[in-house]
Amino acid sequence: IDWEPPVEKYKGRIREVSFGKPKSEGGRGVVVKIGGQRALYRFEEPQPNPPVVTFDIFDMPMPSFPKPIRQYFEDVMEDPVEWAKKCVKFGADMITIHHISTDPKIKDKSPKEAAKLMEDLLQAVKVPFVIGGSGNPDKDPLVLEECAKAAEGDRCLLASANLELDYKKIVNAAMKYDHNVLAWTIMDPNMAKDLNRKLIDAGLDPNRIVMDPTTCALGYGIEFSINAMVRLRLSGLKGDELVNMPMSSGTTNANGAREAWMTNKEWGDKKYRLALWEITTGLTMLLCGVDLFMMLNPVAVKTLKKVGEKLTNKFKMPKKVDWIIA
């Protein structure tokens, strides 16, 4: 009986994208890398970089967070700078600041004000940033542009470019101020490819793209995300240069699932369900090839990071553990 590990030969590789800059290049010292895989599974080749978690913070208090999550941040919600510091204590590799109060329907804060906050944040913590807008397609390009300028040279991730807004403005800001761009589409690999092509045509360096094919929460369409992500990662490894970018997942979406947030005696305490919903959604995306995780719950962050960092280890044969007499 003969057997060889079924190692695949891949023509392509996943591009490596880095965030932050070393001091020697005038940065703040912390550099985080994602992507760079040349294989699908660890027994073929360990991943060069572990999965990276970026903690979600907001530029205004979020009283609507479910209590089991809010309890960790209640004391810092008034101050995004303190909020960021706390996330670093919880093990954040990066931080995503959502400038939601720039939305005309919320507080209509000016891009300048957002940029000021950006400066404060960059001073307060060392980790690299994801810069998010409010989701308003007219305002976001202006906010992202101004924040990109404030963070010039710091290799942030601008979140996000999509077909519904002036993505050229975002592309220009990324190239001019040295940042990366999150390319967001909805669960369709062809759409992701199409958007990447447009961004590249608009002048974006393909090595600055991270793809977000949308993460649906566990129980709310996660199977659509599974299909989209797996297909993108396989095409990338097979050598399609338009989709061989690393991927990001809005794992925080998991907290929107009713099974996670709803109070229901029959289902047990929601502090467990919230944590597990985010962990399960994140791990599922991890197995589909996702590199960067936008997350909210400290329990889930810790668990996903600890489990996920093993992807850089070499395969070792597991040993027998006798559970029958345990």
Next chain:
Amino acid sequence: MKKVNAMDIYKLLPKRNCKKCGYTCMAFATKLLEREESLDKCPFLTEENRKKILELISPPVREVSFGGKKKVVLGGEEVMYRYQKTFFNPTAIGVDVEDTLTEEEIRERAKKIEDFVFERTGEKLKLDFIVIRNKSQDPEKFVKAIKIVEEATEMPICLATNNLESLKKALDVVKQKPLIYSATKENLDEILKIIKEKNKEVALVLSSGDVKELKYMAAKCLVNGLEDVVLEPYLDPEDVFNTVDMNVMIRRSAIERGDKYLGFPILNCPIVSYFYALNNPVPPDEFFSKEDSAKIYEATVSATLLNRYADALIIHNLDIWELMPILTLRQAIYTDPRKPQEVEPGLYPIGNPDENSPVILTTNFSLTFYTVTGDFEKDNVTCWLLVMDTGGKAVDVSVAGGQYNGENAKKLIEETGIAEKVNHRIIILPALAASTRGDIEEKTGWTCVVGTRDSSQVGEFLRKNWDRILKEWREKNKS
């Protein structure tokens, strides 16, 4: 590997087109290929062609079943990724019962496993088998536990023991076809001998940390006439990816490399990670009690393996909050992407609605439909539920995609005759469909009221507002 098509199967059918099977020969061939029909339905097949067809349509991962009246079917998979076709047999989940418990405790725990249910989108998600664990190592206790479980439940069982004496005695008493856990390289010969001696139908788990060794053992089983084999790569509680890697190597060998000796279902034991976590540091420790962290860790490991080829899992805990994410993930991964997830559009009376009851408009996406009707049932909502054909899309999805619109609403109102059932003309819309209000009012002539965001709040909303809405509408439309 070579792709089989319907023509290859058709050539081997009798070609009488007699429709005894319910189809023409060609249509039957297609059904066989899609694994939607059984070959037994055609009475005119020659033995030789039957074998040939079976060979053609049998999946690269063998289907292995165990149990009695209730059965578990494992494996039968054809693809590496669900988008390539579909996965067929959902991961079976087994929970252990220790033979060191008292009689009463064993019975209770077994019943609890059998009765466990988590209802989601109209489906009852359940556990699949009971693992009787010979913790005592005592054959007598083991046998007793088996008898209790088989009397108390109809669940398929897995016999887990390290003691060959226990195994022999167990095979004398067990009534159903059990799954035996497990043979290793060291004791495989003896176990095969015992199985032969007892002349009992069983499925056998082979355990190892080495794929090559598993292959060697599987080949040995086949030589000895035992085809119902399940492979168990050891669970590594410190680095679950070592187990994931083994699962992938096995599955890829079977499906992409056509390795017959590795074409068997895979079993993993996250129960190991639970016991490990009780005595070792694991990630959630900092936030929860040791016991709760161990449960979260067991669920984490289970979800990871469910994602990569575990056809069966053995776990320890029965807390609903631990099982909910696992069962929901299983439901998602094993839905057939070839089938639209939708229900029949139309009018669904909820409770006992009359001419004064509210009319509520939702979509025919199954997740939406079952969530809404589940909520209404729980909250005793009485209403006429209009289920619109949005091509099986959720509310916000069909609003964005344009299927949730006035034209479709008008069609639905006409086809269901809802106008004759109520004496008002008010439709309640989900808050997510607020933007379609103008269009629907214009096309249907009905008044639209925007309701709540979530269907779980609808009961409350109606109790507070329905009478007023109805009164206001009547006043306005008096003439």
